[in-house]
Structures are given as structure tokens and as C-alpha cells.
Amino acid sequence: MKQYLDLLEYILTKGVKKEDRTGTGTTSVFGYQMRFDLSEGFPLVTTKKTHLKAIISELLWFIEGSTDERRLAEIHFGESRENIIGKKTVWTANADAQGKDLGYVNTDTIKELGHVYGAQWRSWMGTDGNSIDQLSDLINQIKTNPDSRRMILSAWNVGEIEKMALPPCHTFFQFYVANGKLSCQLYQRSADVFLGVPFNIASYALLTMMIAQVCELEVGDFVHTFGDAHIYSNHYDQVNLQLSRTPHEKPSMKINPDIKDINDFKVEDFELIDYVCDEPIKAQMAV
Numbered sequence: 671m672k673q674y675l676d677l678l679e680y681i682l683t684k685g686v687k688k689e690d691r692t693g694t695g696t697t698s699v700f701g702y703q704m705r706f707d708l709s710e711g712f713p714l715v716t717t718k719k720t721h722l723k724a725i726i727s728e729l730l731w732f733i734e735g736s737t738d739e740r741r742l743a744e745i746h747f748g749e750s751r752e753n754i755i756g757k758k759t760v761w762t763a764n765a766d767a768q769g770k771d772l773g774y775v776n777t778d779t780i781k782e783l784g785h786v787y788g789a790q791w792r793s794w795m796g797t798d799g800n801s802i803d804q805l806s807d808l809i810n811q812i813k814t815n816p817d818s819r820r821m822i823l824s825a826w827n828v829g830e831i832e833k834m835a836l837p838p839c840h841t842f843f844q845f846y847v848a849n850g851k852l853s854c855q856l857y858q859r860s861a862d863v864f865l866g867v868p869f870n871i872a873s874y875a876l877l878t879m880m881i882a883q884v885c886e887l888e889v890g891d892f893v894h895t896f897g898d899a900h901i902y903s904n905h906y907d908q909v910n911l912q913l914s915r916t917p918h919e920k921p922s923m924k925i926n927p928d929i930k931d932i933n934d935f936k937v938e939d940f941e942l943i944d945y946v947c948d949e950p951i952k953a954q955m956a957v
Contacts, residue, residue, distance in 0.1 A: 671715050671917050673704040674871065677863060678909050681901050688900070692956035696900035703896070706875060708889035709851075711920030712942070713875050715868040717912050719950040724760055725872045726940055733805065733932060735792030739765040739781035745937065751779045760869075763955065769835035783835040790825040790838070808845065809932060812885045816847035826859075840870055845881070846890070852882040853890035859897040864905040864912075865955055870894070876923065876940070883925060884932050908953045921945035 685697035706713040714720055727746035736742065739761045740751045747754045755778045765774075765781035774782035785795075793801035804823045811821045822845075825838035843856040856874045861867050875892045882889045901909055926939035 671713060671717065671920065673706065673713075674715055674868065675717065675913060675917065677702060677704060677867070677899065678901070678913055681863060681899060682909065682913075685901070690900070690902075690956070692902075694956045695903040697903070697906075698898055698900035699896075700898055701896065702899050704871075704894045706871070706892045706894070708875055708878060708892055712872070712923040713892065714872050714921055714942070714945065714947075716918040716920070716945070716947045717915040718868075719947045720868050720872065722872065722940075722942055722945075723937065725869050726876065726937055728760060728869075729873050729876060730935060730937065732787045732791055733935070735788040737783050737786050737789050739769075739783055740779055748937070755779065760955075764835045767835075772833070772835060774835070784833045785827065785830045786834050786836060787825050787838060790827050790830075791823060794824075794827060795830065805932065809881060809885060812845055812847060812852065812881065812887075821845040821847075839866070840874070843874065845878075847887065848890070850888055851890035852878060852885065852887040853893065854878040854881075855893040855895060857895050857897070858899075861896050861899045862956070863899050863901050864909055865953055867894075867899075879923060879925060880929075880932060880935060883927070884930055902956050904956075905953050908951045911951055915948050918946040918948075919944070 681697055681699050685699045688696050688698045690696050730745055731742040739759060742759045742761055743754050743757055744751055746759055747757055765783050769783045770776040772784055774784055791805045792803050794804050796802050808821055808823050811818050822842055824842040826841040831837045839860045840856055840858045843854055846853045854874060871894060878892055879889055922943045924941040924943055929935050929939055
């Protein structure tokens with residue numbers, strides 16, 4: 671994962687100081703791109719331990735179309751919401767802050783976030799008032815018209831931004847088929863490079879692998895393109911610690927080959943193999 675460490679280094683050396691909505695402050699660059707050949711291994715950061723189950727759970731939550739943080743908790747912890755009251759996910763803080771401020775239901779068992787990723791992926795509201803399942807349409811395009819240049823899924827629904835606890839940071843992605851391989855390019859408008867980007871890389875690499883499997887294709891590249899890529903001012907020590915470490919070999923990801931429908935994947939269908947990593951590095955998320 672040298673590409674990721676290069677991004678951290680680039681921001682520290684080329685970035686500019688900018689204020690942000692959280693009041694934390696950042697060092698930021700605008701415009702950057704990384705490319706990962708998924709046939710060479712799974713791009714999971716090795717210079718700190720990454721919580722893969724949280725990544726898988728969130729991705730399955732998006733695919734399911736849910737916008738309830740407590741449903742994400744059920745997927746992650748494998749228990750009903752009544753039994754996991756108080757247990758947190760990566761979306762709990764957003765539900766308890768922005769979601770609550772927007773007037774959405776926020777209790778021990780329901781924490782609504784508004785029209786965030788799951789709603790946009792699976793039930794985008796069209797101008798005619800009918801919802802559009804972008805993910806199903808995208809997979810159908812890949813299967814039936816793989817040379818299309820319109821294989822795009824957008825989470826940036828302008829008319830609903832104000833209804834979201836957190837407007838989408840990973841705003842849209844495009845697929846590309848060539849030589850029997852499926853590649854994906856993600857455009858991310860805003861990127862917390864220390865905490866968020868390792869999750870984003872792994873999530874969209876995994877999504878590419880899952881869609882390739884259900885479309886009977888091999889995997890190609892994952893291309894990660896950034897708008898505002900930043901390091902928060904309270905993450906500088908953690909970033910320097912991570913940059914002092916040497917990357918290990920990339921692990922591999924084994925996916926249950928029996929799954930042929932994007933809606934059928936479960937947490938237990940994924941197995942990470944040969945993941946060697948350094949100790950985790952804790953940092954506070956800016957909300």
C-alpha cells in the first residue's frame with residue numbers, strides 16, 4: 671500500500687492549511703489519483719490494523735438500501751438491535767449529531783440518517799416521483815452492455831443534500847469492462863485521508879470484486895480520484911507514526927463463489943487471507 675503512504679506524504683509536503691466545517695482545521699490538496707490492480711492482492715492498509723468487519727458491514731448496509739444506523743449495527747454485531755443498545759458503529763456520531771439536528775428519529779433502537787448512501791444507491795427519487803434502483807440498473811448494464819460509457823452510480827442527489835445527516839463524500843463511481851475484466855473509478859469529493867480513506871479503498875475494491883463475481887467477470891483496477899484530500903490537524907502525530915512504518919505484502923480476499931446475486935452477500939461470505947499488519951493507530955473522527 672505504498673500508494674496510500676505516498677498520498678499522506680504528498681499532503682504533508684504540498685498541502686495548504688484550510689479551515690473546515692468541523693472547526694478542526696486541515697492540511698489539504700485538491701486533485702489526486704491512486705490506482706490499484708486488484709489482481710495483485712486486496713488493497714488493505716498494512717501499516718496500521720484496519721477494521722475489515724466494519725468496512726464489510728457498512729458496504730452491505732449500503733447495498734441493502736438502509737439509512738438506519740441501528741440496522742448497520744445489527745449487520746456488524748450479528749444481533750438484533752434490542753440486544754446491542756449502546757454499541758456504536760462508524761455512523762453513530764453522525765446519527766446522534768447531524769441526524770438528530772435534522773429532526774430524524776433518534777432512539778436506542780432507531781437512528782435515522784436521512785437520504786444517505788443506501789437510499790441513493792437503491793431508491794434514488796426521480797423527477798417523476800418514482801424511485802430508481804441505481805445499483806440493479808448498473809449491474810444490468812454491465813451484463814448486457816459492457817461497452818457502455820454510462821455505467822455510473824451517483825450518490826450526489828442535489829435535491830436531497832439538505833436531507834442527509836452527512837452529504838456523500840464518495841459521490842459517484844463508474845465501471846469499465848475490457849478484456850473480460852471489471853474496473854471501477856471512484857470520485858471522492860472530500861477525504862479524511864488518515865481515518866476514512868483506508869476504509870474507502872477497501873470498500874470500493876470489495877464492491878468491484880463482488881460485482882465482478884455476479885457479472886461473471888475478472889477483476890481489473892480500482893482507480894481512486896480525489897477532490898479535497900485532507901489530513902485533520904489532530905491527526906498529524908498519527909500520520910507521522912504511520913509514515914515511519916514499512917508496508918507489508920498485500921493480503922488476498924476470498925469471496926464465497928456460490929453468491930451470484932448482489933443482494934445475497936453476508937458478512938460471513940468474505941475471508942481475508944495472509945493479512946500481516948502493524949498495530950492500530952487511534953485517532954478522533956471530526957464530526
